[in-house]
Amino acid sequence: MKLLNxxxxxxHLAIIMDGNGRWARSRMLRRIVGHRQGVETVRTIVEECSTIGVSYLTLFAFSAENWLRPKAEVTALMSLLKKYIELEVPRMMNNNIRFNVIGNRSDLPPHINKAVDEAIRITSGNTGMVLTLALSYGSRQEIAAAARRLAGDVAAGRISEDEIDERLFSGYLFTAEMPDPDLLIRTSGEMRISNFLLWQLAYTELYFVDINWPEFGVRELHQALADYQARERRFGRTSDQLQAGS
Incomplete structure:
Protein backbone atom coordinates (compact mmCIF):
# COMPACT_ATOMS: atom_id res chain seq x y z
CA MET A 1 0.00 0.00 0.00
CA LYS A 2 2.97 2.32 0.55
CA LEU A 3 3.58 2.19 -3.21
CA LEU A 4 0.13 3.56 -4.01
CA ASN A 5 -0.96 7.15 -4.46
CA HIS A 12 -13.97 2.42 -11.31
CA LEU A 13 -12.27 -0.97 -11.13
CA ALA A 14 -13.67 -3.93 -13.09
CA ILE A 15 -12.54 -7.53 -12.56
CA ILE A 16 -13.02 -10.72 -14.57
CA MET A 17 -12.71 -13.33 -11.83
CA ASP A 18 -11.33 -16.30 -13.72
CA GLY A 19 -9.74 -19.58 -12.67
CA ASN A 20 -11.88 -20.99 -9.86
CA GLY A 21 -12.30 -24.32 -11.66
CA ARG A 22 -8.62 -24.54 -12.60
CA TRP A 23 -7.61 -23.78 -9.02
CA ALA A 24 -9.79 -26.68 -7.81
CA ARG A 25 -8.68 -29.07 -10.55
CA SER A 26 -5.00 -28.46 -9.77
CA ARG A 27 -5.76 -29.65 -6.23
CA MET A 28 -7.93 -32.58 -7.37
CA LEU A 29 -11.01 -30.94 -5.87
CA ARG A 30 -14.51 -30.47 -7.28
CA ARG A 31 -15.07 -27.27 -9.29
CA ILE A 32 -17.63 -26.01 -6.77
CA VAL A 33 -14.90 -26.00 -4.12
CA GLY A 34 -12.99 -23.58 -6.31
CA HIS A 35 -16.07 -21.36 -6.60
CA ARG A 36 -16.50 -21.38 -2.83
CA GLN A 37 -12.88 -20.37 -2.39
CA GLY A 38 -13.44 -17.68 -5.00
CA VAL A 39 -16.20 -16.22 -2.83
CA GLU A 40 -13.68 -15.79 -0.02
CA THR A 41 -11.48 -13.84 -2.43
CA VAL A 42 -14.46 -11.67 -3.35
CA ARG A 43 -14.96 -10.79 0.30
CA THR A 44 -11.30 -9.84 0.68
CA ILE A 45 -11.11 -7.73 -2.47
CA VAL A 46 -14.44 -5.97 -1.91
CA GLU A 47 -13.46 -4.95 1.61
CA GLU A 48 -9.99 -3.78 0.54
CA CYS A 49 -11.31 -1.75 -2.39
CA SER A 50 -13.86 -0.11 -0.11
CA THR A 51 -11.20 0.64 2.51
CA ILE A 52 -8.66 2.23 0.17
CA GLY A 53 -11.20 4.42 -1.63
CA VAL A 54 -12.26 2.79 -4.91
CA SER A 55 -15.64 4.32 -5.80
CA TYR A 56 -16.99 1.62 -8.11
CA LEU A 57 -16.12 -2.08 -8.20
CA THR A 58 -17.71 -4.25 -10.88
CA LEU A 59 -17.23 -8.03 -10.78
CA PHE A 60 -18.01 -10.37 -13.69
CA ALA A 61 -19.76 -13.05 -11.65
CA PHE A 62 -21.84 -15.02 -14.18
CA SER A 63 -21.91 -14.49 -17.93
CA ALA A 64 -24.78 -15.00 -20.35
CA GLU A 65 -22.74 -17.84 -21.80
CA ASN A 66 -22.28 -19.54 -18.42
CA TRP A 67 -25.81 -20.93 -18.69
CA LEU A 68 -24.28 -23.44 -21.12
CA ARG A 69 -22.29 -25.08 -18.32
CA PRO A 70 -23.47 -28.42 -16.83
CA LYS A 71 -26.81 -28.02 -15.10
CA ALA A 72 -25.46 -29.30 -11.78
CA GLU A 73 -22.72 -26.68 -11.77
CA VAL A 74 -25.13 -23.86 -12.67
CA THR A 75 -27.48 -24.92 -9.87
CA ALA A 76 -24.60 -24.99 -7.39
CA LEU A 77 -23.43 -21.57 -8.55
CA MET A 78 -26.90 -20.08 -8.12
CA SER A 79 -27.11 -21.51 -4.61
CA LEU A 80 -23.68 -20.10 -3.77
CA LEU A 81 -24.64 -16.72 -5.23
CA LYS A 82 -27.82 -16.49 -3.16
CA LYS A 83 -25.94 -17.41 0.00
CA TYR A 84 -23.22 -14.84 -0.74
CA ILE A 85 -25.68 -12.01 -1.32
CA GLU A 86 -27.68 -12.74 1.82
CA LEU A 87 -24.63 -13.16 4.06
CA GLU A 88 -22.85 -10.08 2.71
CA VAL A 89 -25.62 -7.55 3.26
CA PRO A 90 -24.61 -6.90 6.92
CA ARG A 91 -20.98 -6.51 5.82
CA MET A 92 -22.03 -4.09 3.10
CA MET A 93 -23.97 -2.07 5.63
CA ASN A 94 -20.99 -1.99 8.00
CA ASN A 95 -18.75 -0.77 5.16
CA ASN A 96 -21.26 1.71 3.67
CA ILE A 97 -21.31 -0.23 0.36
CA ARG A 98 -24.20 0.09 -2.09
CA PHE A 99 -25.11 -3.10 -3.95
CA ASN A 100 -26.01 -3.20 -7.64
CA VAL A 101 -26.54 -5.81 -10.38
CA ILE A 102 -26.28 -5.54 -14.17
CA GLY A 103 -27.27 -8.13 -16.73
CA ASN A 104 -30.35 -9.91 -18.04
CA ARG A 105 -32.08 -10.52 -14.75
CA SER A 106 -35.08 -12.13 -16.43
CA ASP A 107 -32.92 -15.23 -16.92
CA LEU A 108 -32.12 -15.51 -13.20
CA PRO A 109 -34.17 -17.84 -10.96
CA PRO A 110 -36.86 -16.09 -8.88
CA HIS A 111 -35.08 -16.81 -5.58
CA ILE A 112 -31.94 -15.08 -6.89
CA ASN A 113 -33.87 -12.02 -8.04
CA LYS A 114 -35.59 -11.86 -4.67
CA ALA A 115 -32.23 -11.86 -2.86
CA VAL A 116 -30.87 -9.25 -5.29
CA ASP A 117 -33.87 -6.96 -4.84
CA GLU A 118 -33.61 -7.20 -1.07
CA ALA A 119 -29.88 -6.44 -1.03
CA ILE A 120 -30.37 -3.46 -3.36
CA ARG A 121 -33.19 -2.14 -1.19
CA ILE A 122 -31.35 -2.50 2.11
CA THR A 123 -28.12 -0.90 0.86
CA SER A 124 -29.73 1.80 -1.30
CA GLY A 125 -29.01 4.54 1.22
CA ASN A 126 -25.29 3.77 1.52
CA THR A 127 -22.96 6.43 0.15
CA GLY A 128 -19.65 4.56 -0.14
CA MET A 129 -18.37 2.23 -2.83
CA VAL A 130 -20.84 0.83 -5.35
CA LEU A 131 -20.39 -2.94 -5.69
CA THR A 132 -21.86 -4.24 -8.94
CA LEU A 133 -22.20 -7.91 -9.83
CA ALA A 134 -22.58 -8.71 -13.54
CA LEU A 135 -25.05 -11.61 -13.57
CA SER A 136 -26.32 -13.31 -16.72
CA TYR A 137 -24.41 -10.52 -18.42
CA GLY A 138 -23.21 -10.32 -22.01
CA SER A 139 -21.97 -7.06 -23.49
CA ARG A 140 -23.10 -7.72 -27.06
CA GLN A 141 -26.55 -8.53 -25.74
CA GLU A 142 -26.50 -5.34 -23.66
CA ILE A 143 -25.56 -3.20 -26.68
CA ALA A 144 -28.20 -4.83 -28.88
CA ALA A 145 -30.88 -4.25 -26.22
CA ALA A 146 -29.79 -0.62 -25.84
CA ALA A 147 -30.01 -0.14 -29.60
CA ARG A 148 -33.54 -1.58 -29.62
CA ARG A 149 -34.67 0.78 -26.86
CA LEU A 150 -33.07 3.75 -28.58
CA ALA A 151 -34.67 2.83 -31.90
CA GLY A 152 -38.03 2.60 -30.14
CA ASP A 153 -37.62 6.09 -28.69
CA VAL A 154 -36.69 7.47 -32.12
CA ALA A 155 -39.69 5.76 -33.72
CA ALA A 156 -41.96 7.18 -31.01
CA GLY A 157 -40.62 10.69 -31.59
CA ARG A 158 -39.12 11.00 -28.11
CA ILE A 159 -35.62 11.44 -29.58
CA SER A 160 -34.50 12.72 -32.96
CA GLU A 161 -31.74 11.04 -34.95
CA ASP A 162 -29.65 14.21 -34.69
CA GLU A 163 -29.53 13.85 -30.91
CA ILE A 164 -27.84 10.45 -30.99
CA ASP A 165 -24.21 10.52 -29.89
CA GLU A 166 -21.93 8.39 -27.70
CA ARG A 167 -23.08 10.03 -24.49
CA LEU A 168 -26.77 9.52 -25.25
CA PHE A 169 -26.24 5.90 -26.26
CA SER A 170 -24.30 5.21 -23.05
CA GLY A 171 -27.41 6.24 -21.15
CA TYR A 172 -29.23 3.20 -22.54
CA LEU A 173 -26.68 0.72 -21.17
CA PHE A 174 -26.88 -1.10 -17.83
CA THR A 175 -24.00 1.09 -16.61
CA ALA A 176 -25.70 4.41 -17.36
CA GLU A 177 -25.17 5.67 -13.81
CA MET A 178 -21.52 4.60 -13.60
CA PRO A 179 -18.32 6.04 -15.05
CA ASP A 180 -16.46 3.81 -17.49
CA PRO A 181 -13.89 1.52 -15.83
CA ASP A 182 -10.40 2.97 -15.45
CA LEU A 183 -8.80 -0.43 -14.91
CA LEU A 184 -9.80 -3.98 -15.81
CA ILE A 185 -8.09 -6.90 -14.06
CA ARG A 186 -8.37 -10.47 -15.33
CA THR A 187 -6.96 -13.41 -13.42
CA SER A 188 -5.87 -16.92 -14.54
CA GLY A 189 -3.59 -15.85 -17.39
CA GLU A 190 -6.31 -15.54 -20.03
CA MET A 191 -5.86 -12.43 -22.18
CA ARG A 192 -9.29 -11.66 -23.55
CA ILE A 193 -12.33 -9.58 -22.63
CA SER A 194 -14.93 -12.38 -22.95
CA ASN A 195 -17.92 -10.20 -23.88
CA PHE A 196 -17.55 -8.01 -20.80
CA LEU A 197 -18.26 -4.24 -20.93
CA LEU A 198 -17.16 -3.94 -24.56
CA TRP A 199 -18.49 -0.40 -25.01
CA GLN A 200 -17.35 0.78 -21.60
CA LEU A 201 -13.78 -0.54 -21.91
CA ALA A 202 -12.87 1.65 -24.90
CA TYR A 203 -10.13 3.51 -22.97
CA THR A 204 -9.74 1.24 -19.97
CA GLU A 205 -6.28 0.10 -18.88
CA LEU A 206 -6.00 -3.71 -19.01
CA TYR A 207 -4.08 -5.83 -16.49
CA PHE A 208 -3.70 -9.61 -16.84
CA VAL A 209 -2.26 -11.77 -14.09
CA ASP A 210 -1.35 -15.48 -14.28
CA ILE A 211 -2.67 -16.60 -10.89
CA ASN A 212 -6.18 -17.98 -10.47
CA TRP A 213 -8.88 -15.95 -8.75
CA PRO A 214 -8.84 -17.88 -5.42
CA GLU A 215 -5.14 -16.94 -5.08
CA PHE A 216 -5.67 -13.24 -5.82
CA GLY A 217 -5.28 -11.33 -2.57
CA VAL A 218 -4.61 -7.85 -1.24
CA ARG A 219 -0.95 -7.99 -2.27
CA GLU A 220 -1.86 -8.86 -5.86
CA LEU A 221 -4.51 -6.14 -5.90
CA HIS A 222 -2.00 -3.56 -4.76
CA GLN A 223 0.47 -4.70 -7.43
CA ALA A 224 -2.20 -4.23 -10.10
CA LEU A 225 -3.05 -0.79 -8.79
CA ALA A 226 0.62 0.21 -8.64
CA ASP A 227 1.05 -0.91 -12.26
CA TYR A 228 -2.00 1.17 -13.22
CA GLN A 229 -0.63 4.24 -11.48
CA ALA A 230 2.64 3.95 -13.39
CA ARG A 231 0.86 4.23 -16.74
CA GLU A 232 0.15 7.38 -18.70
CA ARG A 233 -3.43 7.63 -19.86
CA ARG A 234 -3.48 9.81 -22.98
CA PHE A 235 -7.00 9.25 -24.40
CA GLY A 236 -5.73 9.92 -27.93
CA ARG A 237 -3.49 12.86 -27.03
CA THR A 238 0.29 12.99 -26.95
CA SER A 239 2.49 13.02 -23.83
CA ASP A 240 3.53 16.60 -24.65
CA GLN A 241 -0.10 17.69 -24.70
CA LEU A 242 -0.74 16.08 -21.33
CA GLN A 243 2.32 17.75 -19.81
CA ALA A 244 1.17 21.09 -21.21
CA GLY A 245 -2.25 20.53 -19.70
CA SER A 246 -4.07 20.59 -23.03
Whole structure:
Protein backbone atom coordinates (compact mmCIF):
# COMPACT_ATOMS: atom_id res chain seq x y z
CA MET A 1 0.00 0.00 0.00
CA LYS A 2 2.97 2.32 0.55
CA LEU A 3 3.58 2.19 -3.21
CA LEU A 4 0.13 3.56 -4.01
CA ASN A 5 -0.96 7.15 -4.46
CA UNK A 6 -4.41 7.46 -2.90
CA UNK A 7 -5.18 10.33 -5.29
CA UNK A 8 -4.49 8.21 -8.39
CA UNK A 9 -6.60 5.15 -7.62
CA UNK A 10 -8.99 4.05 -10.37
CA UNK A 11 -12.40 5.51 -9.74
CA HIS A 12 -13.97 2.42 -11.31
CA LEU A 13 -12.27 -0.97 -11.13
CA ALA A 14 -13.67 -3.93 -13.09
CA ILE A 15 -12.54 -7.53 -12.56
CA ILE A 16 -13.02 -10.72 -14.57
CA MET A 17 -12.71 -13.33 -11.83
CA ASP A 18 -11.33 -16.30 -13.72
CA GLY A 19 -9.74 -19.58 -12.67
CA ASN A 20 -11.88 -20.99 -9.86
CA GLY A 21 -12.30 -24.32 -11.66
CA ARG A 22 -8.62 -24.54 -12.60
CA TRP A 23 -7.61 -23.78 -9.02
CA ALA A 24 -9.79 -26.68 -7.81
CA ARG A 25 -8.68 -29.07 -10.55
CA SER A 26 -5.00 -28.46 -9.77
CA ARG A 27 -5.76 -29.65 -6.23
CA MET A 28 -7.93 -32.58 -7.37
CA LEU A 29 -11.01 -30.94 -5.87
CA ARG A 30 -14.51 -30.47 -7.28
CA ARG A 31 -15.07 -27.27 -9.29
CA ILE A 32 -17.63 -26.01 -6.77
CA VAL A 33 -14.90 -26.00 -4.12
CA GLY A 34 -12.99 -23.58 -6.31
CA HIS A 35 -16.07 -21.36 -6.60
CA ARG A 36 -16.50 -21.38 -2.83
CA GLN A 37 -12.88 -20.37 -2.39
CA GLY A 38 -13.44 -17.68 -5.00
CA VAL A 39 -16.20 -16.22 -2.83
CA GLU A 40 -13.68 -15.79 -0.02
CA THR A 41 -11.48 -13.84 -2.43
CA VAL A 42 -14.46 -11.67 -3.35
CA ARG A 43 -14.96 -10.79 0.30
CA THR A 44 -11.30 -9.84 0.68
CA ILE A 45 -11.11 -7.73 -2.47
CA VAL A 46 -14.44 -5.97 -1.91
CA GLU A 47 -13.46 -4.95 1.61
CA GLU A 48 -9.99 -3.78 0.54
CA CYS A 49 -11.31 -1.75 -2.39
CA SER A 50 -13.86 -0.11 -0.11
CA THR A 51 -11.20 0.64 2.51
CA ILE A 52 -8.66 2.23 0.17
CA GLY A 53 -11.20 4.42 -1.63
CA VAL A 54 -12.26 2.79 -4.91
CA SER A 55 -15.64 4.32 -5.80
CA TYR A 56 -16.99 1.62 -8.11
CA LEU A 57 -16.12 -2.08 -8.20
CA THR A 58 -17.71 -4.25 -10.88
CA LEU A 59 -17.23 -8.03 -10.78
CA PHE A 60 -18.01 -10.37 -13.69
CA ALA A 61 -19.76 -13.05 -11.65
CA PHE A 62 -21.84 -15.02 -14.18
CA SER A 63 -21.91 -14.49 -17.93
CA ALA A 64 -24.78 -15.00 -20.35
CA GLU A 65 -22.74 -17.84 -21.80
CA ASN A 66 -22.28 -19.54 -18.42
CA TRP A 67 -25.81 -20.93 -18.69
CA LEU A 68 -24.28 -23.44 -21.12
CA ARG A 69 -22.29 -25.08 -18.32
CA PRO A 70 -23.47 -28.42 -16.83
CA LYS A 71 -26.81 -28.02 -15.10
CA ALA A 72 -25.46 -29.30 -11.78
CA GLU A 73 -22.72 -26.68 -11.77
CA VAL A 74 -25.13 -23.86 -12.67
CA THR A 75 -27.48 -24.92 -9.87
CA ALA A 76 -24.60 -24.99 -7.39
CA LEU A 77 -23.43 -21.57 -8.55
CA MET A 78 -26.90 -20.08 -8.12
CA SER A 79 -27.11 -21.51 -4.61
CA LEU A 80 -23.68 -20.10 -3.77
CA LEU A 81 -24.64 -16.72 -5.23
CA LYS A 82 -27.82 -16.49 -3.16
CA LYS A 83 -25.94 -17.41 0.00
CA TYR A 84 -23.22 -14.84 -0.74
CA ILE A 85 -25.68 -12.01 -1.32
CA GLU A 86 -27.68 -12.74 1.82
CA LEU A 87 -24.63 -13.16 4.06
CA GLU A 88 -22.85 -10.08 2.71
CA VAL A 89 -25.62 -7.55 3.26
CA PRO A 90 -24.61 -6.90 6.92
CA ARG A 91 -20.98 -6.51 5.82
CA MET A 92 -22.03 -4.09 3.10
CA MET A 93 -23.97 -2.07 5.63
CA ASN A 94 -20.99 -1.99 8.00
CA ASN A 95 -18.75 -0.77 5.16
CA ASN A 96 -21.26 1.71 3.67
CA ILE A 97 -21.31 -0.23 0.36
CA ARG A 98 -24.20 0.09 -2.09
CA PHE A 99 -25.11 -3.10 -3.95
CA ASN A 100 -26.01 -3.20 -7.64
CA VAL A 101 -26.54 -5.81 -10.38
CA ILE A 102 -26.28 -5.54 -14.17
CA GLY A 103 -27.27 -8.13 -16.73
CA ASN A 104 -30.35 -9.91 -18.04
CA ARG A 105 -32.08 -10.52 -14.75
CA SER A 106 -35.08 -12.13 -16.43
CA ASP A 107 -32.92 -15.23 -16.92
CA LEU A 108 -32.12 -15.51 -13.20
CA PRO A 109 -34.17 -17.84 -10.96
CA PRO A 110 -36.86 -16.09 -8.88
CA HIS A 111 -35.08 -16.81 -5.58
CA ILE A 112 -31.94 -15.08 -6.89
CA ASN A 113 -33.87 -12.02 -8.04
CA LYS A 114 -35.59 -11.86 -4.67
CA ALA A 115 -32.23 -11.86 -2.86
CA VAL A 116 -30.87 -9.25 -5.29
CA ASP A 117 -33.87 -6.96 -4.84
CA GLU A 118 -33.61 -7.20 -1.07
CA ALA A 119 -29.88 -6.44 -1.03
CA ILE A 120 -30.37 -3.46 -3.36
CA ARG A 121 -33.19 -2.14 -1.19
CA ILE A 122 -31.35 -2.50 2.11
CA THR A 123 -28.12 -0.90 0.86
CA SER A 124 -29.73 1.80 -1.30
CA GLY A 125 -29.01 4.54 1.22
CA ASN A 126 -25.29 3.77 1.52
CA THR A 127 -22.96 6.43 0.15
CA GLY A 128 -19.65 4.56 -0.14
CA MET A 129 -18.37 2.23 -2.83
CA VAL A 130 -20.84 0.83 -5.35
CA LEU A 131 -20.39 -2.94 -5.69
CA THR A 132 -21.86 -4.24 -8.94
CA LEU A 133 -22.20 -7.91 -9.83
CA ALA A 134 -22.58 -8.71 -13.54
CA LEU A 135 -25.05 -11.61 -13.57
CA SER A 136 -26.32 -13.31 -16.72
CA TYR A 137 -24.41 -10.52 -18.42
CA GLY A 138 -23.21 -10.32 -22.01
CA SER A 139 -21.97 -7.06 -23.49
CA ARG A 140 -23.10 -7.72 -27.06
CA GLN A 141 -26.55 -8.53 -25.74
CA GLU A 142 -26.50 -5.34 -23.66
CA ILE A 143 -25.56 -3.20 -26.68
CA ALA A 144 -28.20 -4.83 -28.88
CA ALA A 145 -30.88 -4.25 -26.22
CA ALA A 146 -29.79 -0.62 -25.84
CA ALA A 147 -30.01 -0.14 -29.60
CA ARG A 148 -33.54 -1.58 -29.62
CA ARG A 149 -34.67 0.78 -26.86
CA LEU A 150 -33.07 3.75 -28.58
CA ALA A 151 -34.67 2.83 -31.90
CA GLY A 152 -38.03 2.60 -30.14
CA ASP A 153 -37.62 6.09 -28.69
CA VAL A 154 -36.69 7.47 -32.12
CA ALA A 155 -39.69 5.76 -33.72
CA ALA A 156 -41.96 7.18 -31.01
CA GLY A 157 -40.62 10.69 -31.59
CA ARG A 158 -39.12 11.00 -28.11
CA ILE A 159 -35.62 11.44 -29.58
CA SER A 160 -34.50 12.72 -32.96
CA GLU A 161 -31.74 11.04 -34.95
CA ASP A 162 -29.65 14.21 -34.69
CA GLU A 163 -29.53 13.85 -30.91
CA ILE A 164 -27.84 10.45 -30.99
CA ASP A 165 -24.21 10.52 -29.89
CA GLU A 166 -21.93 8.39 -27.70
CA ARG A 167 -23.08 10.03 -24.49
CA LEU A 168 -26.77 9.52 -25.25
CA PHE A 169 -26.24 5.90 -26.26
CA SER A 170 -24.30 5.21 -23.05
CA GLY A 171 -27.41 6.24 -21.15
CA TYR A 172 -29.23 3.20 -22.54
CA LEU A 173 -26.68 0.72 -21.17
CA PHE A 174 -26.88 -1.10 -17.83
CA THR A 175 -24.00 1.09 -16.61
CA ALA A 176 -25.70 4.41 -17.36
CA GLU A 177 -25.17 5.67 -13.81
CA MET A 178 -21.52 4.60 -13.60
CA PRO A 179 -18.32 6.04 -15.05
CA ASP A 180 -16.46 3.81 -17.49
CA PRO A 181 -13.89 1.52 -15.83
CA ASP A 182 -10.40 2.97 -15.45
CA LEU A 183 -8.80 -0.43 -14.91
CA LEU A 184 -9.80 -3.98 -15.81
CA ILE A 185 -8.09 -6.90 -14.06
CA ARG A 186 -8.37 -10.47 -15.33
CA THR A 187 -6.96 -13.41 -13.42
CA SER A 188 -5.87 -16.92 -14.54
CA GLY A 189 -3.59 -15.85 -17.39
CA GLU A 190 -6.31 -15.54 -20.03
CA MET A 191 -5.86 -12.43 -22.18
CA ARG A 192 -9.29 -11.66 -23.55
CA ILE A 193 -12.33 -9.58 -22.63
CA SER A 194 -14.93 -12.38 -22.95
CA ASN A 195 -17.92 -10.20 -23.88
CA PHE A 196 -17.55 -8.01 -20.80
CA LEU A 197 -18.26 -4.24 -20.93
CA LEU A 198 -17.16 -3.94 -24.56
CA TRP A 199 -18.49 -0.40 -25.01
CA GLN A 200 -17.35 0.78 -21.60
CA LEU A 201 -13.78 -0.54 -21.91
CA ALA A 202 -12.87 1.65 -24.90
CA TYR A 203 -10.13 3.51 -22.97
CA THR A 204 -9.74 1.24 -19.97
CA GLU A 205 -6.28 0.10 -18.88
CA LEU A 206 -6.00 -3.71 -19.01
CA TYR A 207 -4.08 -5.83 -16.49
CA PHE A 208 -3.70 -9.61 -16.84
CA VAL A 209 -2.26 -11.77 -14.09
CA ASP A 210 -1.35 -15.48 -14.28
CA ILE A 211 -2.67 -16.60 -10.89
CA ASN A 212 -6.18 -17.98 -10.47
CA TRP A 213 -8.88 -15.95 -8.75
CA PRO A 214 -8.84 -17.88 -5.42
CA GLU A 215 -5.14 -16.94 -5.08
CA PHE A 216 -5.67 -13.24 -5.82
CA GLY A 217 -5.28 -11.33 -2.57
CA VAL A 218 -4.61 -7.85 -1.24
CA ARG A 219 -0.95 -7.99 -2.27
CA GLU A 220 -1.86 -8.86 -5.86
CA LEU A 221 -4.51 -6.14 -5.90
CA HIS A 222 -2.00 -3.56 -4.76
CA GLN A 223 0.47 -4.70 -7.43
CA ALA A 224 -2.20 -4.23 -10.10
CA LEU A 225 -3.05 -0.79 -8.79
CA ALA A 226 0.62 0.21 -8.64
CA ASP A 227 1.05 -0.91 -12.26
CA TYR A 228 -2.00 1.17 -13.22
CA GLN A 229 -0.63 4.24 -11.48
CA ALA A 230 2.64 3.95 -13.39
CA ARG A 231 0.86 4.23 -16.74
CA GLU A 232 0.15 7.38 -18.70
CA ARG A 233 -3.43 7.63 -19.86
CA ARG A 234 -3.48 9.81 -22.98
CA PHE A 235 -7.00 9.25 -24.40
CA GLY A 236 -5.73 9.92 -27.93
CA ARG A 237 -3.49 12.86 -27.03
CA THR A 238 0.29 12.99 -26.95
CA SER A 239 2.49 13.02 -23.83
CA ASP A 240 3.53 16.60 -24.65
CA GLN A 241 -0.10 17.69 -24.70
CA LEU A 242 -0.74 16.08 -21.33
CA GLN A 243 2.32 17.75 -19.81
CA ALA A 244 1.17 21.09 -21.21
CA GLY A 245 -2.25 20.53 -19.70
CA SER A 246 -4.07 20.59 -23.03
Missing amino acids: SEKLPR
